[in-house]
Amino acid sequence: MHPGRVDAHQHFWRLARGDYDWLDQSDPALAPLARDFEPDDLTPLRRANGIGRTVLVQAAATMEETEHLLGLADGHPEIAGVVGWIDLSDPGQVPVLERWAKRSAFKGVRPMLQDLPDTEWIVHGPHPAMVQALIDLGLRLDALVKPPHLAALIRFVERWPSLKVVIDHAAKPTLRDGWQADWVAPWRTGLTELAAYPQVCCKFSGLLTEAAPQQITSPGAAQDLVAPVWEELLQRFGPQRLMWGSDWPVLNLAADYGRWADIAGRFIDLLPLPDRQAVWGGTAEAFYGLERPS
Secondary structure, three states: EEEEEEEEEEEOOOOHHHHOOOOOOOOOHHHHHOOOOOOHHHHHHHHHEEEEEEEEEEEOOOOHHHHHHHHHHOOOEEEEEEEEOOOOOOOOHHHHHHHOOOOOOOOEEEOHHHHHOOOHHHHHHOHHHHHHHHHHHHHOEEEOOOHHHHHHHHHHHOEEEEEEEEHHHHHHOEEEOOOOOOOOHHHHHHHHHHHHHEEEEEEEEOOOOHHHHOOOOOOOOOHHHHHHHHHHHHHHHHHHHEEOOOEEEEEOOOHHHHHHHHHHHHHHHOOOOOHHHHHHHHHHHHHHHHOOOO
16 A cells, blocks of 8 residues: 555445535436445455545535544544535635644545536535635635636636645546537636636546446546546646545446446556656645545
């Protein structure tokens, strides 16, 4: 195992908690996700693929889930960071951010922008006091966005240059629709503009679930599908602002943990050693302020 390697994006959930509104257990397409996923489920997968630590990201738009995740981090040192949820529109929640920030595992928040009907919410929805609190407390923002959200995210980033932002899942390019589809131009333009802001990083994660099943029937086919995304990200952000993540267990809808780690490694491991180390963990360490393993 490589103690320096970090899975910069994974989830746990316990269905009985009841606040995973997106996880419709009656939907056959989501059947692989309709069970509990706990740290002991990830441990053998993580170890088999040389991952020493993880960043645990919220999966429910509730503060109660964030408390639950922080509790998991207390008992599992491999969870190096937690990205939670809070109502950024409510300035009355600043004391909650202040309380959470006293816990070493708490690293930032993620509004579930992709699920909001207003693609420009990030521009006008967050209260300035909440954004300023994130900055003052040294916290970060994970941007769960799709191509239609990028223009608004650019405006937000421009307004708040002191807030560190990471784009989840490379802004979810709709690979199933191909490279001639309408998503391509706003995706390319948006990422180009966002990459011009040095406080913005990007996660190399969540891509196989954006493909159609017939596009990833073999590791080679999946590699070919992901290759153009990798090249676009590498060109814009460089390895020092790219971080690998699994998006497990959502990943299970398309592939298993080892398969995605192997596919990603076919790109990452071609880089010079310092750049490889950045994508596999160094970028996540620097962005989230993760404590180095002793």
